[in-house]
Amino acid sequence: MNLLEHLPSALPEAGCGRLLHGRGYCFPGLEGITLDWFPPSLLFTHFVPLESQQRSALISQLQHWWQGVSDAPFSLVWQDRHTSPAQTDVVGQAPPQSHWVEEGGLAFEVDLARGQNHGLFLDMAEGRAWVRQHAQGRRVLNLFAYTCAFSVFAMAGGAKEVVNLDMSKPALGQGKRNHLRNGFDHGVRYLGHDLFKSFGKLNKLGPYDLVVVDPPSFQKGSFVATKDYARLLRRLPELVAPQGDVLLCLNAPELSRAFLKQQVAEVAPSLQYQQQLANPASFPDVDPDRALKVLHYRQP
The missing domain is CATH 3.40.50.150 (Vaccinia Virus protein VP39)
Structure with a gap:
């Protein structure tokens, strides 16, 4: 799975948003994954099974990309939605305990570690x-x-x-x-x-x-x-x-x-x-x- 060619060259200037929507079947080989930006953290979600080697390779790609778009500490929430209930863990720095993001200049509370219903779709x-x-x-x-x-x-x-x-x-x-x-x-x-x-x-x-x-x-x-x-x-x-x-x-x-x-x-x-x-x-x-x-x- 090659993420790098599909990731944006810069993070959104304001607010949160989707960075990669594989589930729309527009990116061959990435149909089962999504990547979202909830500042200051990334949320990677996969809906298909991934081997440990695939996970390691994807995290490595994300870390490499992150070095080119941000000076902030790498903060990634990894969510496995192929299992039920969803399994979530953190790579790098954890999201803020009180985590607020913006959309349209308005503030919303999210909890990325809570599972699929994290607060804002x-x-x-x-x-x-x-x-x-x-x-x-x-x-x-x-x-x-x-x-x-x-x-x-x-x-x-x-x-x-x-x-x-x-x-x-x-x-x-x-x-x-x-x-x-x-x-x-x-x-x-x-x-x-x-x-x-x-x-x-x-x-x-x-x-x-x-x-x-x-x-x-x-x-x-x-x-x-x-x-x-x-x-x-x-x-x-x-x-x-x-x-x-x-x-x-x-x-x-x-x-x-x-x-x-x-x-x-x-x-x-x-x-x-x-x-x-x-x-x-x-x-x-x-x-x-x-x-x-x-x-x-x-x-x-």
Whole structure:
């Protein structure tokens, strides 16, 4: 595996981001790996088995590249996602114990050693930027909020109010810290509930001018896209104000854009398709249907 010819000649000037996206099948021989930059640390993730010799060779390449792009100590978090649960260890200097990174000038807490859910999913950067651009004066509902990054961007864009809902109270706690770090201590709600038991409460707090739906594709006991997206979509229009916007997200390589569009057409036909948001340029993919799908709909 030769990483060097595909790595950037310089680190991003500001913020975090993906440095190598092998999973998009654009780099032959590197299909099972990704490399991310969460200053001051790198996160290397592999989804295929690697022999110890391969690991040593890859780390050596990364150290060689690092000497050409930075004077800082080498800090690498190595994550094996081929095993379950994911195995993580550190090469070189450990990440900060209190680790904050920036995206779009906003601060977010991450924990690279925690496993696959480290606090900020980089492929959704364009979706978050879109929300920031369309949030002014609006009431926003953020479903499957996780650590509330969409909400932070909505508040930065001038949202009137944001309601965040997620089953994980620890994730919402991290989301609250994200808001406070950015100076947003008013106008934000955190609901640690099961969505499918909470439509009554959400209706009382609504309607909403902008709704973000960013569920896990397969999380047993929470959401399985093949059966639960339709359940959600049946109830979604009643939450959306007239001329309200909806972002529907789907990050399942095995499910296409057509799957999501068909679900909407069948169970929420009042929602009108507007566009598909582009993914960050750092996430190239030979097949758009395998990549993250973010579809913009509007309620007439």
